[in-house]
Amino acid sequence: MSEFYNEFKAFHVIAIITWMAMLLYLPRLFVYHAQQYKNTAFKHIVAIQEKKLYYYIGYPAMIATLISGLCLIFSIPDIMKSGGWIHAKLLLVIFLFIFHFACGFYRKKLLQSLYKSEKFFRFFNEIPTILMIGIVILAIIKPF
Secondary structure, eight states: GGGHHHHHHHHHHHHHHHHHHHHHHHEEEEEEHTTTTOOOHHHHHHHHHHHHHIIIIIIHHHHHHHHHHHHHHHHSGGGSSSSSHHHHHHHHHHHHHHHHHHHHHHHHHHHHHHOHHHHHHHTTHHHHHHHHHHHHHHHHHHHO
């Protein structure tokens, strides 16, 4: 498998970019959804966008990220012994998966009622950015 490492890595980066696009934009749609909650026509349009973004872009990209990431690990298994950075990075990736499923939870709740405030979703919107910064620093700099 190691002979395909660069191919796995290229696919992994493409999958991550696509998944991160969803993780960064969907919570912004939640902000708009919460702002315009009483505007039924707007809420209907945003709900369609949220659903398509989550299920048609986010889920496939998340699965592609997971599969390609596992391919990278299996192609060079010693990477798990290369330092604490890889374990910290994988922990932050787990948090991204949790965030992904939290987005699905909030998407469904927003269809039922104004579950959380616009201010909450503005804060929620920053979480994937913070996780992404940590993951990139750990993957590139390998500080420990």
